[in-house]
Amino acid sequence: MGTTNNHRQALIDSLDGLYAELVEEAKHVAKDFMAEASTIEGGTRRQVKILIQVKQHTPQSWGIYWAKNTATPGQPASPLTINKGAGDKYLMATFSSVREPLKTVCRTYEQRLALIRAACRQNRVLRRTLDAHVRQVAKALHNR
Known part of the structure; x- marks a missing residue:
């Protein structure tokens, strides 16, 4: 039973590591978007009306969303999450x-984020599935 654990x-650590890499990539994409969007017209920094949020829901669950920036100019971003819907x-x-x-x-950024969301899901x-399978194997081995 020790070998099973x-x-x-x-396997769980490997999956969690891959998930963490995906979340970090989403954060990197969000930073890249903000840098590009804030200087898109004329190369001068300006306030961006839409941004990407990468939010942690639970210790092992993150969400990647678009949000409207509701802050006034000169104030920190005040994001209002845009509903994505199913998928x-x-x-x-x-x-x-x-x-x-x-x-x-x-x-363009949404296409990249959709791939990351799908991989995360x-x-x-x-x-x-792996957790359920391991419990089933443990039960089968325990009942020998």
Whole structure:
């Protein structure tokens, strides 16, 4: 039974490590977006009306969202999360109120974020499945 727990822990740690890498990539994408969006017109820094949030819900659950910046100029960002709906992607219509060229930038970043969200979701599903399988194996080995 000790070997089973060691194998389980190694697999769980590996999945958690991959998940952490995905979350870090999402944070990196959010920073890149903010840098690009804040200097998109004329190279001067300006306030961005839309931003990317990477929020931790539980110790092992993160969310990657678009948000409206409701702060006044000169104040820190005050994000209001935009509802994504079902699935891993925001609808392209989400960005219809954003003016060009920022709209194109948002849509490009959303494609990348959708891939990260899908990989995160699959990772968490695999982790739950692995946990259930290990419990089943432990029960089968315990009943020998």
